[in-house]
Amino acid sequence: MAEPIKAFDEMGEPAAARAAYAEIARWLAATPTAQLERKRQEAELLFRRIGVTFAVYGEGGDPERLIPFDIIPRILAWGEWDHLSRGLTQRVRALNMFLADVYGSGEILKAGRIPEALILQNEAYRPEMRGVTPPGGIYVHIAGIDVVRTDAAQFHVLEDNCRTPSGVSYMLEGREAMLRLFPGLCAAHRIAPVSHYPADLLETLMSVAPPACRGLPRVVLLTPGSYNSAYYEHCFLADEMGVEVVEGQDLFVEDRVVFMRTTAGPQRVDVIYRRIDDDYLDPAAFRADSMLGVRGLMEAYRAGNVTLANAPGGGIADDKAVYPYVPEMVRFYLGEEPILANVPTYLCERDADRAYVLEHLQELVVKLTKGSGGYGMLVGPHSTTEQRAEFAARIKANPADYIAQPTLALSTVPTFTGKGTAPRHVDLRPFVLSGAATRIVPGGLTRVALREGSLVVNSSQGGGTKDTWVLAPDAPC
Amino acid sequence: MLSRTADSLYWLGRYMERAGNTARALQVALREAGMGGGRPARGESWRALLLTSGDLALLHASGVGAAEIIRHLVMDRANPSSIQSCIEASRQNARQVRTALTVDMWEAVNDTWDQMRRRGGAMPSADDLPGFLDWVKRQTILFNGAYDDTMLRDEAWRFVRLGTMLERADNTARVLHAHAAALSIIGDGTAEDYLNWQAILRSFTALRAYQWVYHGRLEPRRIAELLILRGELPRSMIACHARIEAVLDEIATAHGGRRGECHRRAGEIHARLRFGRVEDIFSQGLEAFLNEMLARNIDLGGQIAEFYLHN
Numbered sequence: 001m002a003e004p005i006k007a008f009d010e011m012g013e014p015a016a017a018r019a020a021y022a023e024i025a026r027w028l029a030a031t032p033t034a035q036l037e038r039k040r041q042e043a044e045l046l047f048r049r050i051g052v053t054f055a056v057y058g059e060g061g062d063p064e065r066l067i068p069f070d071i072i073p074r075i076l077a078w079g080e081w082d083h084l085s086r087g088l089t090q091r092v093r094a095l096n097m098f099l100a101d102v103y104g105s106g107e108i109l110k111a112g113r114i115p116e117a118l119i120l121q122n123e124a125y126r127p128e129m130r131g132v133t134p135p136g137g138i139y140v141h142i143a144g145i146d147v148v149r150t151d152a153a154q155f156h157v158l159e160d161n162c163r164t165p166s167g168v169s170y171m172l173e174g175r176e177a178m179l180r181l182f183p184g185l186c187a188a189h190r191i192a193p194v195s196h197y198p199a200d201l202l203e204t205l206m207s208v209a210p211p212a213c214r215g216l217p218r219v220v221l222l223t224p225g226s227y228n229s230a231y232y233e234h235c236f237l238a239d240e241m242g243v244e245v246v247e248g249q250d251l252f253v254e255d256r257v258v259f260m261r262t263t264a265g266p267q268r269v270d271v272i273y274r275r276i277d278d279d280y281l282d283p284a285a286f287r288a289d290s291m292l293g294v295r296g297l298m299e300a301y302r303a304g305n306v307t308l309a310n311a312p313g314g315g316i317a318d319d320k321a322v323y324p325y326v327p328e329m330v331r332f333y334l335g336e337e338p339i340l341a342n343v344p345t346y347l348c349e350r351d352a353d354r355a356y357v358l359e360h361l362q363e364l365v366v367k368l369t370k371g372s373g374g375y376g377m378l379v380g381p382h383s384t385t386e387q388r389a390e391f392a393a394r395i396k397a398n399p400a401d402y403i404a405q406p407t408l409a410l411s412t413v414p415t416f417t418g419k420g421t422a423p424r425h426v427d428l429r430p431f432v433l434s435g436a437a438t439r440i441v442p443g444g445l446t447r448v449a450l451r452e453g454s455l456v457v458n459s460s461q462g463g464g465t466k467d468t469w470v471l472a473p474d475a476p477c
Numbered sequence: 478m479l480s481r482t483a484d485s486l487y488w489l490g491r492y493m494e495r496a497g498n499t500a501r502a503l504q505v506a507l508r509e510a511g512m513g514g515g516r517p518a519r520g521e522s523w524r525a526l527l528l529t530s531g532d533l534a535l536l537h538a539s540g541v542g543a544a545e546i547i548r549h550l551v552m553d554r555a556n557p558s559s560i561q562s563c564i565e566a567s568r569q570n571a572r573q574v575r576t577a578l579t580v581d582m583w584e585a586v587n588d589t590w591d592q593m594r595r596r597g598g599a600m601p602s603a604d605d606l607p608g609f610l611d612w613v614k615r616q617t618i619l620f621n622g623a624y625d626d627t628m629l630r631d632e633a634w635r636f637v638r639l640g641t642m643l644e645r646a647d648n649t650a651r652v653l654h655a656h657a658a659a660l661s662i663i664g665d666g667t668a669e670d671y672l673n674w675q676a677i678l679r680s681f682t683a684l685r686a687y688q689w690v691y692h693g694r695l696e697p698r699r700i701a702e703l704l705i706l707r708g709e710l711p712r713s714m715i716a717c718h719a720r721i722e723a724v725l726d727e728i729a730t731a732h733g734g735r736r737g738e739c740h741r742r743a744g745e746i747h748a749r750l751r752f753g754r755v756e757d758i759f760s761q762g763l764e765a766f767l768n769e770m771l772a773r774n775i776d777l778g779g780q781i782a783e784f785y786l787h788n
Contacts, residue, residue, distance in 0.1 A: 226573070235576065250481050261480040263632065263785045264732040 007409040008151045009423050020077040023188050036416050039181050043069050052173050068464035074413045074446040081470040084155055085440050087339030092143050092432045095317045097333040099139040103129045113332050114325045126313030128285055132302055134311050135208045141309040143432040149411040156343045162314040164275050167445040168431050169233040174467040190472040192442035198240035204435035208307050209270045217270040219243045224276045224292045234275050253296030256303040271307045278312045320369040320403050348395050348402040357404040361388045364404040381407050415448055425449045427457050442470035482574050483636045484786040489570040490640025496563035497617030498648040499550055500610040502526050505679045522676055528655035530558055552600055560613055564593050579627040585620040635724050646717035647774045650767055652680050657764040660697040681712045702755040715750040722747045739780035746773050
């Protein structure tokens with residue numbers, strides 16, 4: 001492993017901690033390691049008992065795994081959050097307008113601001129969505145925007161998740177755990193609450209019910225089933241919202257209307273918060289071998305009889321090769337300068353970019369455009385000569401499949417290691433809800449790379465989570 | 478309630494009940510085998526056991542010994558009604574609807590499954606078998622108590638109850654059917670017949686109940702009457718069908734009176750038992766009557782599934 005990357009620490013030197021972390025620095029200095037270890041164990045027990053697990057099948061080991069939870073919170077001052085949330089709102093508005101445009105008249109393509117081929121020939125583009133206008137023109141009702149920080153002032157968006165972003169249950173359960181484990185520490189801060197997320201989510205979903213819907217819209221959560229890694233989250237959210245968790249077999253379509261099979265007979269469904277991928281939604285429209293979806297769902301959707309959240313085809317907005325154009329979308333649709341910056345991105349498909357990437361592999365992070373979960377990526381400064389040679393060959397063979405970005409020095413936050421505390425790199429996934437209104441509960445899911453020096457925060461790659469505290473505006477900081 | 482949820486609850490009730498019934502039947506057969514005394518190795522009880530479980534192939538196969546029959550009914554995963562299979566199916570159904578169960582109920586199912594899993598498919602030894610079967614019976618009673626004691630009287634409870642009662646009604650009819658010949662004997666019968674009659678009552682833990690009701694020697698017609706028409710015996714066919722009709726009625730009331738063919742047929746079966754007389758059953762022929770009841774049970778199960786579970 002190469003030399004450690006010099007990164008901005010959000011707390012700062014313990015002796016001169018940044019204002020928002022002052023109380024945390026005092027608390028860490030006053031709390032013996034053994035006591036922190038006890039609390040860590042208590043937290044683990046708590047998560048086990050509630051059953052907050054993510055299921056990993058087919059990899060051996062325990063199929064019901066716990067994502068490690070770090071007991072030291074990550075703090076954001078109100079000013080920082082305010083800036084971030086304005087940037088997120090702006091970005092998600094632009095993403096929704098972009099989707100309405102590329103599935104509508106395609107103005108941004110006609111204007112030459114984004115290459116037409118990049119969109120229309122992209123696998124993530126769904127021709128089935130052309131000419132469909134979802135209620136309110138909203139495609140991405142739930143967005144998870146991954147944000148990283150490089151210094152006191154700069155936040156960058158690393159990735160947009162416009163399909164079926166997960167992780168919000170960890171945010172909510174993490175907060176509950178902290179309130180139980182450290183009531184005193186929590187009380188010493190004015191932490192902006194997050195527990196209204198399920199209520200916000202339900203209101204968002206109801207607000208986009210089809211115009212044909214009479215009375216209170218019936219919302220359901222569509223899950224691929226108990227073998228899905230996020231099944232716990234599906235049940236948790238449905239329970240919190242008081243709606244049914246359904247599988248494909250629980251729904252059917254008749255005369256382009258979706259019904260749920262219940263003991264009281266068929267019941268009409270108005271809004272489906274679907275947590276299954278586009279490909280599996282409807283065997284009649286997408287993958288014919290899908291056992292998870294509902295035959296005829298897309299026809300019902302196109303007829304305006306049901307709302308799907310998120311809308312199919314949203315993947316074109318979060319495609320890694322489309323990502324470099326998001327700032328351009330903000331300018332084009334909103335006539336504003338983007339509040340949040342992108343990370344500079346090289347598209348290996350472009351000759352000049354590819355030449356640069358191949359020259360500078362040691363400094364760059366290379367990602368698959370279709371990849372996720374931290375799989376299939378090369379972190380240049382941490383790579384071996386062989387790994388770089390292998391990636392160079394792969395890039396030359398399939399340039400369109402790869403993008404590269406400078407290795408960002410993700411900010412660090414003090415994290416409990418078992419022997420004491422040490423800085424570890426973090427990112428942040430806030431959840432942006434778009435319906436009749438745009439809402440973001442303050443904070444989001446902080447993911448932390450628990451291995452020393454690691455920059456990969458994904459839970460499949462040794463990442464954990466932290467509670468994220470946004471300090472309320474009148475907090476003394 | 479989602480039909481799939483109701484379906485899981487219903488089968489949870491059915492499979493737990495079936496595990497207990499298989500254990501009861503085996504206990505009775507073992508007891509009879511233990512009496513030995515020159516009786517044929519595959520006596521009436523073994524025959525009845527296989528008839529009850531519907532394993533006709535095993536019944537007619539030659540050279541099948543008691544050990545093989547026991548393994549088939551206890552551990553055989555290929556037999557969907559073996560104790561092992563029933564417990565696994567119960568747990569799987571329970572897991573599907575984890576949030577609809579109470580903690581006590583879940584623990585009763587999950588502990589049973591967990592202890593069974595720890596056996597790793599190993600058969601209990603001949604000496605341990607009675608203790609093992611007792612344990613199975615106790616676990617099913619624990620489960621019945623757990624759900625009866627802790628569940629809200631809502632739709633979830635009603636579907637578990639419906640499963641339990643339909644399975645129990647069916648089991649009673651099957652056991653009686655397997656013994657129809659022994660119960661159709663006229664007169665006092667032999668000592669062997671008397672043992673068979675005792676065995677039949679034992680399958681329902683009803684030997685003492687018989688005494689409390691009739692205060693006399695065992696008579697086939699009274700046995701049939703007790704197990705078919707006497708509502709005070711909780712495993713009698715009428716007791717089960719009364720509960721099935723009542724629970725279906727409660728479900729319909731909760732749905733604003735929405736009723737289907739299953740309600741009519743459940744009422745029909747119950748009425749047949751309520752107003753039936755044992756003399757009439759025997760003049761029709763016990764076996765013919767039970768054949769009819771078995772067919773009606775299957776039909777009722779199908780109607781319930783069509784109306785509530787797979788609609």
